[in-house]
Amino acid sequence: MFDDLADLYQQLILDHNKRPRNFRVLPDANCTAQGANPICGDNYTIYAKMDGDVVKEISFQGSGCAISKASASILTESLKGKTRAEVKNLFDKVHAMVTTGNLDGDVGKLAALAGVHKFPVRMKCAILPWNAAMAALDGKGETVSTETEKE
């Protein structure tokens, strides 16, 4: 009866939630962006140090649910050493996996997020750190939100 839950909260997710990796400010970051979900209060900052087109260092800070925190933590482990194009490619795969459950190719540890697709209201949690990371790498330096504000 707990199958879906075990899929959502895989041991790797629970572990990264409790002991997030690269959970710190990167003082010499040259690309940062914030990701916020005003509905639930999740808020993360992604710090990246780019060496040309390559992610040399990447870290994060912030707070939120187990899914968003673990997603951010695994993201930092996965993006280090990748080029912008490789990151974009990985993002597309993760996005498809989280929203449909279908995995096209190898995404390493990120596969632990596949169970999220059975919980539509939690997809935003998994994707939020990714949107922040993409904004950081694009050098936008802005806050990306799960909700669009209209003035």
Added chain:
Amino acid sequence: MQTTKTVDWKTLRADFPILDQKVHGQPLLYLDNAATSQKPRAVIDALSRYYERDNANVHRGIHELSNRATAAFEAARVRAAKFLNARSADEIIFTRGTTEGINLVAAAWGTKFIKRGDKILLTEMEHHSNIVPWQLLAERTGAQLAFLPIDGDRGLLDPGRLDEFLTSDVKVLAMTHISNSLGTINPIAEYCERARRRGIVTLIDAAQSAGHRPIDVQQIGCDFLALSAHKMCGPTGFGVLYGRGERLEETPPYQGGGDMILTVDFHQSTWKHAPHRFEAGTPDISGAIALHAAMDYLDRIGRDRIAQHDLELGAYAFEKLAALQRIRLFGPTVGRAGLVSFLLDGVHAHDVVTVADQRGVALRGGHHCNQPLMKKLGVESTARASFYFYNTTEEIDRFVEVVREIQKFFDK
């Protein structure tokens, strides 16, 4: 409707068809009643009976169905007046819910009577629906907002400090009867009386209280009181705004349209008296009829007994949760309404709600439309279990067991 016989709360569950189902393979345990209550068969039947037999537009037809619809719609107004002990059915305005009721007061009454430099006094525990309409009014008029503080996690106002906030520039005091996050039951009659002595107009947000305890607007002494049908066994999208007769007479129209006018010329119109002046367009006729059935249903049980049961469920849940380790509870330790907000150490409220849902337990997690309050408490969100009379102590035991499981689950 006072009787001495006791209620068998468990047998009342049979009146609510929705409660008899499984969710994720588990019996549904519905603990999100502060968001919306479930509906008894009597209310569902009243809705379908109206559409099957009497549906027509009100206040304009001469034919039989229109007469029936109009009679039923106005009978609901008389019933609502009795339910709230208003002096007259003319003090009952039908709205889309508490939110629209407060917006009506802020927009129509407020725009006429609130001026630059005036103060609008609220409390720190207000729902967004009793903050944002006043912010809009303050923006338009140049008035200021002020907030009665709460004393931290216990969530109590300090009546001893009320006088320092009731300054001569305060024109309105708008406050909630029962906090949807904290479960605090405010002594509104005392607050209204002290405000009224200074000529301050008062509004009570009764969204969380109207279906849970007797409401007597004359005893409370408020000028306005807003409620939502859907939190008291009635339909969604419908509500009541009570307005003291003299307040409504001085209030200009809220929205313009059909049904609220006496005469219309190309360049000017004249308005009906209250309450019709505030009900432009075809109203939710079925909503009024279903609310009538809901009020009858609640009074058949007895709102005094529902209130007692509500207090018992709130106290029981609070005591059981307080016995757990690594939990932070919000709201008063005694005399709380039937809801409990909590946070588990190291577990986000949304994770609590997701896991509980898989066990068939419907909770709410988030800021509960109380962002300023969450900020004051220093949290982003809480998980909340909120009860209604069809909930039982056995259900609360099962809920607390699930909370224990959640703690273990995230401890792995």
